[in-house]
Each structure stands twice: as C-alpha cells, then as structure tokens.
Amino acid sequence: MTETPIVIVGGGPVGLNLALDLAWRQVPCMLVNQGKTTADHPQGNTNNARTMEIYRRLGIADRIRDVGLPIDHCGDAIFVTRINAHEIGRIKIPSVRDRLKPGSIDLELGPEPLQRASQMFVERVLKEELDTKATVDMRFGWKMISFEPSDEAVIVEIQNIDTGKIETVSCGYLVGCDGGRSTVRRSLGIEYVGKSGEEVDFMMGQMLSVYFHAPALYDVMKTDAPWQFHSMNPQGRASIVALDGKGHFLTWAKLEPGQDAYSIDPRPYIWRVVGEEIPVNILSSKPWQAGLSLVANEYQRGRVILAGDSVHLFTPTGGFGMNTGVGDAENLGWKLEAWNSGWAGDRLIGTYECERRPVAIRNLAQSYALAQDKSALSVPPAIEDETPEGEALRADLGIRTEKTLAEEYYCMGIQLGARYDGSPLICAEHGDVPVSDPFTYIPTAWPGGRAPHCWLADGTALFDHFGKGFTLLRLGSSIADTSALERVAEEKGVPLSIFSVDNPQIRALYEADLALIRPDQYVAWRGEAVPDNPSALIDCVRGA
Numbered sequence: 001m002t003e004t005p006i007v008i009v010g011g012g013p014v015g016l017n018l019a020l021d022l023a024w025r026q027v028p029c030m031l032v033n034q035g036k037t038t039a040d041h042p043q044g045n046t047n048n049a050r051t052m053e054i055y056r057r058l059g060i061a062d063r064i065r066d067v068g069l070p071i072d073h074c075g076d077a078i079f080v081t082r083i084n085a086h087e088i089g090r091i092k093i094p095s096v097r098d099r100l101k102p103g104s105i106d107l108e109l110g111p112e113p114l115q116r117a118s119q120m121f122v123e124r125v126l127k128e129e130l131d132t133k134a135t136v137d138m139r140f141g142w143k144m145i146s147f148e149p150s151d152e153a154v155i156v157e158i159q160n161i162d163t164g165k166i167e168t169v170s171c172g173y174l175v176g177c178d179g180g181r182s183t184v185r186r187s188l189g190i191e192y193v194g195k196s197g198e199e200v201d202f203m204m205g206q207m208l209s210v211y212f213h214a215p216a217l218y219d220v221m222k223t224d225a226p227w228q229f230h231s232m233n234p235q236g237r238a239s240i241v242a243l244d245g246k247g248h249f250l251t252w253a254k255l256e257p258g259q260d261a262y263s264i265d266p267r268p269y270i271w272r273v274v275g276e277e278i279p280v281n282i283l284s285s286k287p288w289q290a291g292l293s294l295v296a297n298e299y300q301r302g303r304v305i306l307a308g309d310s311v312h313l314f315t316p317t318g319g320f321g322m323n324t325g326v327g328d329a330e331n332l333g334w335k336l337e338a339w340n341s342g343w344a345g346d347r348l349i350g351t352y353e354c355e356r357r358p359v360a361i362r363n364l365a366q367s368y369a370l371a372q373d374k375s376a377l378s379v380p381p382a383i384e385d386e387t388p389e390g391e392a393l394r395a396d397l398g399i400r401t402e403k404t405l406a407e408e409y410y411c412m413g414i415q416l417g418a419r420y421d422g423s424p425l426i427c428a429e430h431g432d433v434p435v436s437d438p439f440t441y442i443p444t445a446w447p448g449g450r451a452p453h454c455w456l457a458d459g460t461a462l463f464d465h466f467g468k469g470f471t472l473l474r475l476g477s478s479i480a481d482t483s484a485l486e487r488v489a490e491e492k493g494v495p496l497s498i499f500s501v502d503n504p505q506i507r508a509l510y511e512a513d514l515a516l517i518r519p520d521q522y523v524a525w526r527g528e529a530v531p532d533n534p535s536a537l538i539d540c541v542r543g544a
C-alpha cells in the first residue's frame, strides 16, 4: 500500500494551491485529479490582491501576471447597448501598470496588486510548478473512487482513468478539493445550506459560458479594448470578458429555462452583444448555475477535510469563489505542516473550520447581494432608439448602472480584510474588534487579521521577511527581551524566526513593539513585551 501524509483530491485552483503550499513547506503529499490536464474552459478571472500575495510568497506572481491581461490593457468595465453601438456607462478600473506604479493605492495596501488572469491559464502555471516538486506525487488522470477514514488514518482508493488500475493509499489526512459536486463531501453526508438561485434576468439561474476566439471583435469596438463589456438591450443582457488581449474572450449569457446548452449554437449569444455577425471561433461552451450562495454545514470530519467549492459555492459576481478557496488552502497548509512535523496542538487542525467558514459566509453574502443588484437593473425596451428619448433612457441607465455596480469592483475588504476573531489561535485584545467591512480595508495589526503591509527602506515588502513558520516582529527601537519566547518555541518544536525593523512608522502601524505573525501572515498576538507566561502564548497559537 502506498503511504503519504496527505492526499488531496482535485486539481482545480484550490487543490493545486494546497499542494504548492505543502511543497513549499516540504510536506509530502499526493494530488489526485481525474482529468489528465488542468481545465480547458475559463471560469475565474480575478486573482485578488491576497491571492497574488500568496503567489508572491510561492515565487510565481510574475508568471501569473505573464498569463494574465497584459500590463497596459485597459481595466475598465463598460456598459453598452451593443459593442458596435452606444456606450452607456463605464466603471474606471486601473490597468495593472497603474496599480504597480509607486504610490498607487494598491501598493499602499499590499505588495502584489490584483491581476486578471483566467483560471484556466493560472492552473497551467500552478501545475507546471508542481511538476517540478519532488515531494508531490502528481496523479493527474487518476480518480478517487472511495475512502475509509478511521481514528489513525484514511484509506483511499484511486483509479487510473486509462488503465483502470486501482491503487490503495494510506494517508493521515484526506483533503477534498473536488469542486461543487464533491464526492468527498457527499460521501460524508455533509450538505450545503443557503440559496440556490432564482430565475431572474441576469446573473441568476441557468447561464451559458462560451470561450471563443474573435480578433475581429477589436475592429468593431468604439473604444480601447476594455477588460469587460456588459451589453444591455432588449434581446437580453450578457458579458464579454477579455482573457489575454489577443482575441480570446469569454461570454456569459442567460439561458432560457429548459434550454439545452450543449445543443444550441452559442454564436448568436455573442453577436447580440457585439451588434453584428463577426467571425467567431467557438473553443468551448458550457452551462453553469448563477445565483448560488451555498456553504457546507461542516468543513471537516475527523481526518477528512474539505476546501474550495466543495464547501462553498458562489455566484461569480465580484470574483470571490476561487479566491476564497485559495484562502482556505493557505489557512490549511501550515496547520497540516504543523501536524506532520509534530508541533501542532490537538486543536490546531480543527480551527480550520471555525476560521474559514465565517469568511465564506461573509463573502457569499456580499457576492449574492451584488448579483441581486446587478440582476435588478431593468433595461427599458426603447434603450436602443436613435431619438432624444432613447438618448435620455441611455443616460439614465448609465447613471443607475455606474452607481449600482461600482462597488463590485472595489471590494478591498473582501480581498484583504478577512478576520479570524474568536478563533482559539488568536490572542484576543480588550476593546472593539475592527469591523470586517466588505468594501473597505483598513490596515490594522489587531490580532486576527492579515498583517498590515509596508515597504522597507531597501524596497522589499515586510511580507518578504516573514518566515515559513511564525515570525516575531520587533518594531521601532524595541529592546524587549524575547529570549524566553524563543526558548519556549524551540522546546515545543514551533518554528519561529525574528525580524527586527527600526522604523517608527511601522511601529505606529502595528501599535506595539512586538507582533507575532502566523505562518499564514495573520497577526496572532502583539504586545510591548513577551508575556509572563510565554509557554501559554506558544500553546495558544499552536492550538494546544
């Protein structure tokens, strides 16, 4: 029987991220994915600032940018009657070059701004990177067919898709990153709760997703090619998203109830947005269900853990689904490493659910509210009339659209502001816990949130100096004696590195001389001096 500490089922973005995180931490694992390759249809497009920070830590942020929308590509979302007709509204969104300019708001809040890059292209980069890792047993073209958990281990059966060969694997933890139809979740009898989609005009109910190549679309545009076009006309609403700035696009349109996505010609859906029948090469076309807002009622049962879409299903508005799953993977990676290395307390793995489920619920609520706002925008039948009345209708819809939808594109709180208040791993402080607002992110070192970012004099980011384990920051001109904490950490096998930075602004940002940063870059504790009982602090943060 094959033995490995961890088996990950599912090679989508979440499983790939978890495997990469474990590889970075030198923890062996097996990644089982039924497809022989990564996905060949684009879904997620927005890699938010937190996800990009994670890619920076893994050393692949630049490669993700290379497969994304080019640096100078216009980032705007434009609302049109049709692409060849009237622009009715525009949400200005910075290009990546603007985001990367010194002094930009993005670089003030984090070291790696958001990047639009299709999940399909990103998955390829993640897999290529994993293929170089000796500690990861890559099983693409293998399917997990059953598993049997016990107190000591999980026995997993996997089958080779081509040969039918069955292999039995014993692992300490099985992680189901196997998507919305998760076999792992359903085998455990764990259910989703929440909303499952209403049939309204757009971004709710049955949708069609079409991946296509159409360089001729650039000739029709009356503006520089933007990131997104959203058409609003009496034939329905639809979106076209630029994937690479080289003629590859994705469109989302509403299907009629009962319509079979696999038997229809998708081109008319594209032409309705464009306004004319340009040459279009359809690369793939799939149905999907918008308007979902579902979360599993459990994230873990014993030695079986769930992450990504297997525990939360989003409607795509806001682009939160994949990013929330990537956040699950980073929360889990270091806890599994701690377990594998023997320094985890008994409660550590169990904190995954209490930290991540509330984040999913917060993000789901926001995504659903944005989708409701989007679908509630009514399009007047005379919107295309070439009359003063038609013009007035377009102006009015433009104002309503910009006002209603701008928020979707600026959810900094969702990107950077997830908090783990109430987790037993966080050393709570007295006073008012910072509000976890979906739109606004206010940097704070109040324990439970992502460590605030800042640039150092040498041009590196503070985050670049965080270790793989815990990092004790010594800030300002602190002369605090930290030796007791270092000694206790060593005795308990907890990896701890020290980073000193004598900068009054950073000291002011953290509002303390000392801050203990977790392996996932979240603040666990802060204070002016090592507490009287450093052992209790180390036990708290390692879940003992």
Ligand SMILES: Cc1cc2nc3c(=O)[nH]c(=O)nc-3n(C[C@H](O)[C@H](O)[C@H](O)COP(=O)(O)OP(=O)(O)OC[C@H]3O[C@@H](n4cnc5c(N)ncnc54)[C@H](O)[C@@H]3O)c2cc1C
Residues within 6 Å of the ligand: 009, 010, 011, 012, 013, 014, 015, 032, 033, 034, 035, 043, 044, 045, 046, 047, 119, 142, 143, 144, 145, 177, 178, 179, 180, 182, 183, 209, 252, 288, 307, 308, 309, 310, 316, 318, 319, 320, 321, 322, 323, 324, 325
């Ligand atoms: C139209 C659309 C647009 C979206 N836009 C965004 C966006 O902009 N930003 C964002 O963050 N999210 C977005 N999302 C959501 C995002 O695509 C998903 O959240 C993401 O794919 C979830 O990743 P995952 O790894 O959890 O699951 P999946 O991507 O579903 O991957 C699961 C993998 O597990 C494999 N698998 C399943 N069962 C088994 C088994 N028994 N054995 C072996 N392998 C198995 C599957 O083959 C698959 O490869 C969008 C979704 C849609 C539909």
